[in-house]
Amino acid sequence: MGVIFIAVTLGGVLGFFLKWNDFLKKTTSNLQLVGLSVLLFFMGVSVGSNPDIIDNLSLIGLKSFSFGLLSVFFSVITIYAATSIFKRRTS
């Protein structure tokens, strides 16, 4: 939790005072892509190396996947509907 706030705040303050040019924008965008790939790989490893997940997959996999998918589906359509209703204030 502490790391999150320090990282975002540090970036925010630096981002505010930096002189932004195209090179800097492109470099940070590329670094983000590299970092994101590394994070996604590690998240995958944390799933694959966890016996609680892999061993239970055949037993409760379908049930769990349904919970995940339907929560995502209804969250997205509810936001989409709400932002369509309040278009002026949310765009």
Next chain:
Amino acid sequence: MSLLVVITVTLGIFYGILFNDNPIVANLDFLIQATLGFLLFFVGLDIGSNRSVFKGIKDKLFSVLVVTFSIILGSLTGGLITALVFSMSPGEGLAIAAGFGWYSLSGIILTNIGNAELGSIAFLSNVFRELITFLVVPIIAVKLNYLSAIGPAGATSMDTTLPIISKNTDSHTALVAFVNGLILTAIVPFLVPLLYTLF
């Protein structure tokens, strides 16, 4: 972007299954925290570099309200329907969905106040929610709108999934996502046991 997600996550999963005993797995928590810190620094840079990001704070708060409330309503609807399909009790379904992607905590809570199987389902459901989020955020940001792309993330939109939201939307959306994640993270510890006991 979605292809990148599929490839990197799949590679990671197979790596985790095949090479269970190595330095990466042993130091995984630290590695994830470090990478996340690195990425959130760049999310901060994006937000800070945009001078207009703190303008219209009232409308931004309104957007947070719309997003957070919709995620709570949508997730619980999804949880309730899934519970009915698999003949579980409404309280179980609602409590699982109220993890909003925060798998470690919702799994622990429901193991304690419910049972081991319910805890495992809560854990795995919210792991799936996070994986699905990585996959669909890039698509939703293009096909629907930026705020809808926060929907899949739930409580994780303040940490693990914030980088992918930020990368696929803009700094305004990243800020809304961060605050949404903060609020949902704060209510998960109360909402999960409450829904389980009430229904």
